[in-house]
Amino acid sequence: MILVTGGAGFIGSNFVLDWLAHSDEPVLNLDALTYAGNLHNLDSLRGDPRHVFVHGDICDRALLDRLLAAHRPRAIVHFAAESHVDRSIHGPAAFIRTNVQGTFTLLEAARTHWQALPADEQAAFRFLHVSTDEVYGSLGPQDPAFTESHPYQPNSPYSASKAASDHLVRAWFHTYGLPVLTTNCSNNYGPYHFPEKLIPLMIVNALAGKPLPVYGDGSNVRDWLYVKDHCSAIRTVLARGRVGETYNVGGCNEMTNLEIVRTVCALLDELRPDPAGPYSRLITFVKDRPGHDRRYAIDARKIERELGWRPAETFATGIRKTVQWYLDHPQWVAQVQSGAYREWMATQYPSAHAKVA
Ligand code: NAD
Numbered sequence: 001m002i003l004v005t006g007g008a009g010f011i012g013s014n015f016v017l018d019w020l021a022h023s024d025e026p027v028l029n030l031d032a033l034t035y036a037g038n039l040h041n042l043d044s045l046r047g048d049p050r051h052v053f054v055h056g057d058i059c060d061r062a063l064l065d066r067l068l069a070a071h072r073p074r075a076i077v078h079f080a081a082e083s084h085v086d087r088s089i090h091g092p093a094a095f096i097r098t099n100v101q102g103t104f105t106l107l108e109a110a111r112t113h114w115q116a117l118p119a120d121e122q123a124a125f126r127f128l129h130v131s132t133d134e135v136y137g138s139l140g141p142q143d144p145a146f147t148e149s150h151p152y153q154p155n156s157p158y159s160a161s162k163a164a165s166d167h168l169v170r171a172w173f174h175t176y177g178l179p180v181l182t183t184n185c186s187n188n189y190g191p192y193h194f195p196e197k198l199i200p201l202m203i204v205n206a207l208a209g210k211p212l213p214v215y216g217d218g219s220n221v222r223d224w225l226y227v228k229d230h231c232s233a234i235r236t237v238l239a240r241g242r243v244g245e246t247y248n249v250g251g252c253n254e255m256t257n258l259e260i261v262r263t264v265c266a267l268l269d270e271l272r273p274d275p276a277g278p279y280s281r282l283i284t285f286v287k288d289r290p291g292h293d294r295r296y297a298i299d300a301r302k303i304e305r306e307l308g309w310r311p312a313e314t315f316a317t318g319i320r321k322t323v324q325w326y327l328d329h330p331q332w333v334a335q336v337q338s339g340a341y342r343e344w345m346a347t348q349y350p351s352a353h354a355k356v357a
């Protein structure tokens, strides 16, 4: 079996579903179920013996040791993290704890487990660390896209904590020989995306007739990748990636935030027209994110050249599926909009910051 950490979050749950759709190899899913973890994402696996869920923390070394000894996974795919940049600005401590201390604890548990394996199992073992393009910092408008050798220049508490975790993973390979792989991916979107992030927030706010808060002037650029393409990239790297290497994963799809929001509005106008008028009337420019990175862009030629991976979705097909998924799953949306979610929205979007476009 494989051990997946953070498999109840956005990408982790998509990965677990995708993995079990492609293989019968069981998944041991370790997740602390923070505000971002949601077992309803995995409802379709209820009663499926291939999915074993454990509610626990990657900082708990004793638990990790017990799980590794009992289940003897052949690989660890490490998603568990605090993932939201804005939350890292309000409260960085949780990011240092999970992303740095948690990754360190997981690496140490993995190393102990791996060192005790017989030679053939040791050779086959993999630790795949899921990371982000944000570790590379911010690009100017004409800069070439991030390659794997781009210097690390993280600018937010979130990206600094992810950069730290990448460095630990690299060091555990060079120092101890732990067979690691690292992926650095661009912005994902798709089903089960928690509505604190740009695309799902715009969809759920628009449907509720609420303002669509665009930071600054809306011209920051991200490189968007459909989440199922990220899952296929991780499967590919796990199967054929060269140990000790990092692989950048991206959608070759740079867009400004304003373009993204307008695209979401246009799709909603088509699929769920609002008698009050076009959804773009709700676009509201708000105070910018402190230290807001201007542009991310991924050069994904290495993973294509070495491993033959390419995204299957264009942005046009992926965003249509995504908007349709949110329209089809109002109960999921209602369930994640708990009391804790409402508190976050009040902290992050105080009405004083909003001015109508
Ligand atoms: P998410 O916030 O949706 O999910 C994170 C999951 O980790 C949740 O289920 C949460 O309960 C769990 N978790 C948090 N702390 C934990 C702990 N201490 N122990 C065990 N579980 C814990 O995040 P996501 O968007 O799915 O991102 C997954 C990974 O991919 C992260 O490492 C993130 O840095 C990386 N990544 C995300 C994106 C993106 O666009 N979302 C892009 C590139 C890389």
Ligand code: DAU
Binding pocket: 083, 084, 085, 086, 131, 132, 133, 134, 185, 186, 187, 188, 196, 197, 198, 199, 201, 213, 214, 215, 216, 220, 221, 222, 257, 289, 296
């Ligand atoms: O690049 C990969 C990263 O993408 C991941 O590592 C992170 O885990 C993930 O959260 C995401 O980070 P971003 O900060 O790019 O994503 P977010 O959805 O928070 O914001 C996307 C852009 O939209 C960013 O430029 C900020 C802007 N934005 C965001 C929100 C939530 C707004 O304009 N308004 C908003 O309300």
